[in-house]
Amino acid sequence: MFIDIDCTQQKKYDQNAYGDYFLSSRNKDTGKLAAVLSDGLGSGIKANILSCMTATMLLKFIEADADIQSVCEIVMNALPVCRVRKISYATFSAFDCNDEGFARIVEEGNPQFVWVREGEVMDAVARVVTSATFPNRHMQIYNIKLELGDRLIFCSDGVTQAGLGSPALKLGLRREGLIEFLLKKLQDQPDISSRDLAKLIVNCAKGNEVDKKARDDISAVSIYCRQPRESLIFTGPPYHADKDNACAYVFKRFTGKKAICGGTTANILARELHIPVEAQILTNAGSLPPVSKMKGVDLVTEGILTLTRACEYLEETEAVTHNDAAGQLVKFFLESDCINFMVGAKLNQAHYDPNMPIEIEIRKNIIKKIAKLLETKYIKTVNIKYI
């Protein structure tokens, strides 16, 4: 089972910094996923510091499997005290889950999460623990077992209180409003990705605000348990040409989505598998070589320039969609959960000719960089095989 997780945020309209903070990580060896959403007291930079500290500390402790109750005490004690309000405060929702679906959730102050299975909201029973140092703070601890198809939604109160005081929603959207919205969306789009669902929730919350101005920080985290979407990217000719045939058949037999990055690589596959590469569709748009077409392959692009550009796109903070070949490659990555690279180690001498007007990165390095981004920033599972 693969857990697809993503978060969308919107900051309060008159602030420069986000007051909510989201962090997540996936352990490569155990497959354990950990995530924290924290909402700092107030808004702006002060809230940002409080929530960032809370999320960072909690994530580290959860990753290390520390006892959650003592962890929460440590975190609450560590926060700086607000001079105006004389309290230190950041609410949080912490989540971890192994790859069999056994999940632990701890909430303190955030709206209760929503658990949806087959179009219905599930009831989760909480064990309530009161903090020893802060008697007004209670932690809800849940242990649940997730099944394939289940979804969890965590959010900051910016979502449940959206529209507060407006004529239509005197008490804001509330958890009921959120649930209604969710069930409707899931009915329309049962396979929607976490990324898109989180975006929809934030837009819904923002849309309910008076003048569509976010009156508080709004964050939504979506979790979706599903069959992993596998993909394979073949890039670069194998080091020994006598491996060409074997590699081509590995590529052919792969059942998930497939991409080829590299003109020579595409030529090799065309030769070995007897599938013609169709002439590239010429366009004057963009500054990258265009994509080609090959039957049975989802995407065929040029190699190193496209990979380098795709890496830049992945580094960008705001996810914008680009239409060039690199943009299509990024889309290909983001629509997969488990990404396998077959990287040919042969160097193309022509790329290292001193007359080249630009410096061309070595394929291996750029793939490593992309893999790291996909793993850490986009929480994907990545495998690299050098051939």
Add this chain to the structure above:
Amino acid sequence: MNTITVKLCLGTACYVMGSSHLQDLVDIIPDRFGDRVVIAGHNCLNLCTSNGEHAESPYVKIDDEIISNATIEKVLDHIEKKL
């Protein structure tokens, strides 16, 4: 009437050495020659790695003829001569 095929190499080496600008030919060629000349992009033509005679990207192939250090003018000249 026989048609002429123009293959524009868009492999990495040729692309950075200038074939990216040659893509303008996609508009120029039909304007000037109509459907007597067909133009298409192509993956690495395997000329950039060979030494000797043709070691200068970007490359364009006009039917079987190889043009090295190709420019828009050079390509158009060749087509004119062939027609």
